[in-house]
Amino acid sequence: MAVQSADTGRTTGTPTGTTGSVTTASGTVDLGPAAALSCRECGERFPLGPIFACTSCFGPLEVAYDLPLGDPEALRRKIESGPTNLWRYAPLLPVPADVADKPNLNPGWTKLVKADRLAAELGITGGLYVKDDSGNPTHSFKDRVVAQAVEAARAFGFTTLSCSSTGNLAGAVGAAAARAGFRSCVFIPHDLEQGKVVMAAVYGGDLVGIEGTYDDVNRFCSELIGDPIGEGWGFVNVNLRPYYGEGSKTLAYEICEQLGWRLPDQLVIPIASGSQLTKVDKGLQELIKLGLVEEKPYKIFGAQAEGCSPVSTAFKAGHEVVRPQRPDTIAKSLAIGNPADGPYVLDIAHRTGGAVEDVTDAQIVDAIKLLARTEGIFTETAGGVTVGVTKKLVEAGVLDPELTTVVLNTGDGLKTLDAVAPTTGPTATIRPSLDAFRAAGLAG
Amino acid sequence: MAVQSADTGRTTGTPTGTTGSVTTASGTVDLGPAAALSCRECGERFPLGPIFACTSCFGPLEVAYDLPLGDPEALRRKIESGPTNLWRYAPLLPVPADVADKPNLNPGWTKLVKADRLAAELGITGGLYVKDDSGNPTHSFKDRVVAQAVEAARAFGFTTLSCSSTGNLAGAVGAAAARAGFRSCVFIPHDLEQGKVVMAAVYGGDLVGIEGTYDDVNRFCSELIGDPIGEGWGFVNVNLRPYYGEGSKTLAYEICEQLGWRLPDQLVIPIASGSQLTKVDKGLQELIKLGLVEEKPYKIFGAQAEGCSPVSTAFKAGHEVVRPQRPDTIAKSLAIGNPADGPYVLDIAHRTGGAVEDVTDAQIVDAIKLLARTEGIFTETAGGVTVGVTKKLVEAGVLDPELTTVVLNTGDGLKTLDAVAPTTGPTATIRPSLDAFRAAGLAG
Numbered sequence: 001m002a003v004q005s006a007d008t009g010r011t012t013g014t015p016t017g018t019t020g021s022v023t024t025a026s027g028t029v030d031l032g033p034a035a036a037l038s039c040r041e042c043g044e045r046f047p048l049g050p051i052f053a054c055t056s057c058f059g060p061l062e063v064a065y066d067l068p069l070g071d072p073e074a075l076r077r078k079i080e081s082g083p084t085n086l087w088r089y090a091p092l093l094p095v096p097a098d099v100a101d102k103p104n105l106n107p108g109w110t111k112l113v114k115a116d117r118l119a120a121e122l123g124i125t126g127g128l129y130v131k132d133d134s135g136n137p138t139h140s141f142k143d144r145v146v147a148q149a150v151e152a153a154r155a156f157g158f159t160t161l162s163c164s165s166t167g168n169l170a171g172a173v174g175a176a177a178a179r180a181g182f183r184s185c186v187f188i189p190h191d192l193e194q195g196k197v198v199m200a201a202v203y204g205g206d207l208v209g210i211e212g213t214y215d216d217v218n219r220f221c222s223e224l225i226g227d228p229i230g231e232g233w234g235f236v237n238v239n240l241r242p243y244y245g246e247g248s249k250t251l252a253y254e255i256c257e258q259l260g261w262r263l264p265d266q267l268v269i270p271i272a273s274g275s276q277l278t279k280v281d282k283g284l285q286e287l288i289k290l291g292l293v294e295e296k297p298y299k300i301f302g303a304q305a306e307g308c309s310p311v312s313t314a315f316k317a318g319h320e321v322v323r324p325q326r327p328d329t330i331a332k333s334l335a336i337g338n339p340a341d342g343p344y345v346l347d348i349a350h351r352t353g354g355a356v357e358d359v360t361d362a363q364i365v366d367a368i369k370l371l372a373r374t375e376g377i378f379t380e381t382a383g384g385v386t387v388g389v390t391k392k393l394v395e396a397g398v399l400d401p402e403l404t405t406v407v408l409n410t411g412d413g414l415k416t417l418d419a420v421a422p423t424t425g426p427t428a429t430i431r432p433s434l435d436a437f438r439a440a441g442l443a444g
Numbered sequence: 445m446a447v448q449s450a451d452t453g454r455t456t457g458t459p460t461g462t463t464g465s466v467t468t469a470s471g472t473v474d475l476g477p478a479a480a481l482s483c484r485e486c487g488e489r490f491p492l493g494p495i496f497a498c499t500s501c502f503g504p505l506e507v508a509y510d511l512p513l514g515d516p517e518a519l520r521r522k523i524e525s526g527p528t529n530l531w532r533y534a535p536l537l538p539v540p541a542d543v544a545d546k547p548n549l550n551p552g553w554t555k556l557v558k559a560d561r562l563a564a565e566l567g568i569t570g571g572l573y574v575k576d577d578s579g580n581p582t583h584s585f586k587d588r589v590v591a592q593a594v595e596a597a598r599a600f601g602f603t604t605l606s607c608s609s610t611g612n613l614a615g616a617v618g619a620a621a622a623r624a625g626f627r628s629c630v631f632i633p634h635d636l637e638q639g640k641v642v643m644a645a646v647y648g649g650d651l652v653g654i655e656g657t658y659d660d661v662n663r664f665c666s667e668l669i670g671d672p673i674g675e676g677w678g679f680v681n682v683n684l685r686p687y688y689g690e691g692s693k694t695l696a697y698e699i700c701e702q703l704g705w706r707l708p709d710q711l712v713i714p715i716a717s718g719s720q721l722t723k724v725d726k727g728l729q730e731l732i733k734l735g736l737v738e739e740k741p742y743k744i745f746g747a748q749a750e751g752c753s754p755v756s757t758a759f760k761a762g763h764e765v766v767r768p769q770r771p772d773t774i775a776k777s778l779a780i781g782n783p784a785d786g787p788y789v790l791d792i793a794h795r796t797g798g799a800v801e802d803v804t805d806a807q808i809v810d811a812i813k814l815l816a817r818t819e820g821i822f823t824e825t826a827g828g829v830t831v832g833v834t835k836k837l838v839e840a841g842v843l844d845p846e847l848t849t850v851v852l853n854t855g856d857g858l859k860t861l862d863a864v865a866p867t868t869g870p871t872a873t874i875r876p877s878l879d880a881f882r883a884a885g886l887a888g
Contacts, residue, residue, distance in 0.1 A: 084528050084553065085555075103560065103561070105820055106555065109528065111529075111550065111581075116547065117547070117622075117623075117625060132581075135579055135581070137555075137576075137579070137820065137821070138820075138822070139583070139858070171822075174820070175816070175820030175821075175822065176820060177820070178561075178816060178817055178818065178819065178820040179561075179819055179820035179821075180820075181561060185886065188870070190870075190873045194865060195861055195865075197868075197869055197870065198861050198864060198865050198868045198869075199822070199857075199858065199861075201868045201869055201870060201871075202812070202813065202816045202822050202857065202864055202868050203816045203817060203820055203822070204813065204816060204817030206871040206872075206886055207869075207870045207871055208870060208871060208872055208873070208874060208881075208884075208886065209870040209872070209873035209874070210873075210874065210875075210876045211873065211874065211875050211876065212875075212876050216876045217876065219876065220876035220877070220881075223876075223878060224878070224881070227878055229878065229881065229882070229887045368646070369646065369648065372619070372622060372646045372647045372648060373622055373647060373648030374622065375622065375623055376549055376581065376582075376618070376619035376620060376621070376622040376623035376624075376647055377581070377619075377623075378582070378615075378619065378643070378646050378647070412858075413643075413646065414583070414643065414856075414858040414859065415858065417639055417642050417643075420642060420646055421638060421639075421642045424641075424642045424645045424646050425641055425642075425645055425651075426632075426634075426641065426645060426651045426652060426653040427645075427650040427651055427652060428650075428652055428653070429634045429652070429653035429654075429655065430652060430653070430654065430655065431654075431655050431656075432654045432655065432656050432660045432661065432663065432664035432667075433664070434667060434668070434671055434673065437652075437664075437668070437673065438673070440652075442629065442650055442652065443673045
C-alpha cells in the first residue's frame with residue numbers, strides 16, 4: 001500500500017509491505033511503516049539511514065511511509081486501545097511496532113484544554129482549545145521529537161545522543177538519553193544562565209560549554225559529525241533530523257483524536273525553525289488520506305516574536321523567500337533568525353488561507369499572564385507569542401472567532417521565570433492582623 | 445450499600461442510596477458517593493459541610509461514602525472508559541457524577557514509570573516503579589488534592605479559594621482557582637524566594653505576603669476563617685481539608701490500575717503532614733473492599749528528611765506519639781515539624797509491616813541525581829527524600845528487593861533548582877575546536 005507524501009504530492013510507497021524493514025550498512029533497520037527517506041525538494045528517495053540532505057539537490061530529507069490504507073475504523077480502534085502517550089500512533093511513525101516496550105520517556109497525549117475563559121476574553125465563540133505540551137516529561141514539545149530520535153538512534157546502532165541547544169532541547173536530550181541508556185553529550189554556549197545549565201546537566205550526561213555564540217556551537221557540532229570522533233553519535237536535530245521532525249506530527253494526531261476525530265478549523269502554531277508547523281500540517285494531511293478524519297478546509301497561522309520575525313516579515317511583504325534576522329526577543333526558544341523551514345511555512349499559510357503574525361515582547365508578557373489568569377496554565381515565552389498572536393489576529397479580523405481554534409502551548413513558564421518576574425509579585429505585604437488585611441483593601 | 449471506613453472499621457454507609465445528595469444550610473450538596481463526614485477518632489457522623497474537626501472530641505473529620513458495592517467488573521469497565529485524568533475515579537470520590545464537565549485543571553493519570561535502570565542500581569529485582577506526579581498541571585501532587593477542594597468549594601457555594609503555603613500549594617491553588625473561575629487569595633511568608641513568589645502570583649489572584657514566619661501565616665488564616673471577612677472562603681487545607689485529602693487516594697487507584705488492577709507489594713511515600721500516606725492506604729483498602737483488586741499483603745514505608753524527621757524518629761524509638769521538631773532541611777515541601785497525621789502514619793507502618801526512615805540533605809541531593817541519571821526524571825527535594833530512603837531501606841535489608849515496589853515522586857526539580865545547582869554544571873568548557881574537545885578527554 002502506498003500513500004502520497006503530504007508535502008510533495010509524490011507517491012512514496014514501496015511494494016515492501018507495511019513493516020518497513022530496510023537493510024542498510026548497519027544491518028536491518030526496523031522503523032515500522034517508514035519505507036525510505038525522500039527529498040522534499042526533488043523527491044529523490046534514499047534508504048533509511050542517518051542522513052539529512054539530498055545528495056542531488058541538497059534539499060532536506062523527510063520520512064516517506066507505507067501507511068496502512070486499510071479500514072480506517074480498524075486503525076482508529078487500534079489507536080484508541082493503545083497507550084496514553086505518543087506511541088498510540090506507532091503505526092504512523094518511524095518506529096518499530098514494539099516501541100512501547102522500549103525504555104523511552106513516552107511523551108505525548110497531553111491535555112487539549114477547552115479554554116472557555118480565555119475564549120471569552122478574546123471574543124472567540126466557535127470553541128477555543130489549548131494543546132498544552134507543558135505536560136510532557138521535561139515540560140516542552142521537544143520531548144516528542146527527541147523520543148523519535150531516540151528510536152532512530154537505537155535502530156542505527158548509535159550509542160551517544162547529542163545536540164546543540166540553548167534551552168529546552170538540552171534538557172529533553174539529557175533526560176531521554178538517561179532513560180534509554182545512551183551516553184549523551186550536549187553542547188551549549190558557555191554563558192547560559194545557571195538555571196538552564198542545571199536543567200541540562202542534572203541528567204548526568206556530558207554537558208560541554210563552548211566559548212562562543214550559539215552559531216559557534218552549531219558550527220562545532222557540524223565539524224564533529226564529519227570527524228571520526230562523531231562516529232556512533234546521533235545529533236538529534238542534524239543527522240537524525242528526518243526522524244526527529246516526525247514527532248511533531250503527533251500534535252496533529254492528538255488534537256484531532258481529542259476533538260473526536262475531527263479537524264479543527266484554525267490552528268495557531270509558534271515558529272522557530274518552522275519544522276513544527278510544517279509537520280503538524282503533514283500530520284493533518286495524513287489523517288485525511290487515511291480516512292481517520294473527514295476532509296474539510298483548515299487554516300494554519302504562524303506566530304513569531306517581533307524581535308525575531310523573519311517569516312512574518314516575509315509573509316506581510318508578500319515575499320517567497322525569508323530574509324535572515326538577528327534575533328532580539330525574550331522568546332529565546334523561538335529565536336532562530338534564519339529558519340530552515342521558513343519557505344515551507346509561507347507555502348502552508350498561503351495554501352490553507354492562514355497568515356503569519358508577530359507580537360512585541362510586552363505583548364508576549366501580557367499574553368503569558370492572560371493565559372495564566374484565565375486558564376491556570378503558566379506558559380513560557382513561546383506560549384506567550386502564540387496566545388498573543390491569536391489575540392492580535394482576532395482583533396484584526398484575520399482569525400474567525402466563530403470557528404473552532406486550537407492554540408499550541410509548547411513549553412513551561414517555570415523555564416522562563418525572568419520574563420514575568422519584574423511585573424509579577426504580591427498584591428500586598430502586611431502584618432498578620434485582620435485590621436492590616438482590611439486596610440489593604442483585600443477584604444472583598 | 446455501605447462499606448466500612450478503612451481507617452476506623454466503623455460502618456459508614458447510610459440508607460440514602462448512592463447519590464450522596466445532602467441538604468445543608470447552603471442547600472442541596474451533590475458530592476457523588478460522599479454520604480457524610482465522620483470523625484476519625486470517635487466515629488461521630490456529620491452532614492457534608494465545610495467543617496474539619498469533630499465537635500465532640502476535636503478529632504479530624506474525613507469523608508464517609510456509600511460506595512457502589514456492585515459488580516466489580518462493571519465498575520472497572522466504567523473507570524477504564526473514563527477520562528485520562530483523576531475523574532475516571534469519580535464514582536469513588538466526593539464529587540458529582542458530571543465533574544468532568546466542569547472547569548478544573550483535571551490532574552492525575554500521571555505516568556507509572558517502570559524504572560529498570562534505577563532498579564539495577566539499587567539492586568531491586570522484583571520490579572521498581574516511579575509514580576511520577578511531576579506530570580500534573582502545576583507539576584506536583586498538590587493538583588490532585590486542590591482539584592477535590594475546588595469541587596467541594598463549588599458545592600458549598602464558596603467564591604474565594606485560599607490557603608497558606610510556602611511553595612507547591614500556592615501555585616496549585618492559584619492555577620486551579622483561575623481555571624475554575626474562583627477568586628483566590630493565597631498567603632505566604634513575605635520573605636519567600638522570588639521564583640516561588642512569581643509561580644504563586646502569575647495566575648492573577650491575590651497573593652499576600654505576611655510579615656512573619658510560616659506559623660504566623662497559619663495563625664492569621666485561622667483568624668480569617670473565624671471572622672466575617674472569611675465568609676464564602678474555602679481554605680483548601682483547613683475548612684475543605686476532609687475533601688482535599690481525598691485527592692491523594694487517586695494515587696493508590698492509579699498505581700493499582702496501571703499495574704493491571706493489582707496491589708504492589710511495597711510503597712515508599714514521603715511524609716509532610718502524613719496525610720498523603722494515610723490516604724493512599726485508605727485508597728488501597730477501598731479497592732480491596734470493592735473487589736477491584738485481589739486482597740494481599742502490602743507494606744507502606746514512610747520517607748522523611750533527617751532535618752525534619754519527627755515521624756521516623758518516633759518509629760525508630762518505638763513511640764506511639766510524635767514529638768514536634770524544628771525543621772532544618774532542604775526538603776522544604778516536607779518540612780512540617782508537627783505532622784497532623786503522624787500517629788496514623790505510625791499505625792499504618794506497623795499494621796502493614798513497613799517502616800519510616802530518613803535521609804540527610806546530602807543523600808537527598810545524591811538521590812535527585814541518581815533518579816535523573818537513571819530514568820531521566822528530575823525530581824524536587826521531596827522526591828530525593830523518597831528515592832534516598834528507598835536506597836537506604838534496601839541496603840538495610842528492610843525493603844525486600846525481590847518484591848514489586850512503587851516509589852512516589854510528588855514534585856518537580858525545576859522548583860528546587862537550588863538544591864542541586866552548587867554541584868551540577870558542565871563537564872567541561874572549551875573553545876570550539878576538535879583539538880580542545882579531544883584535550884578535554886571527551887572524545888570517548
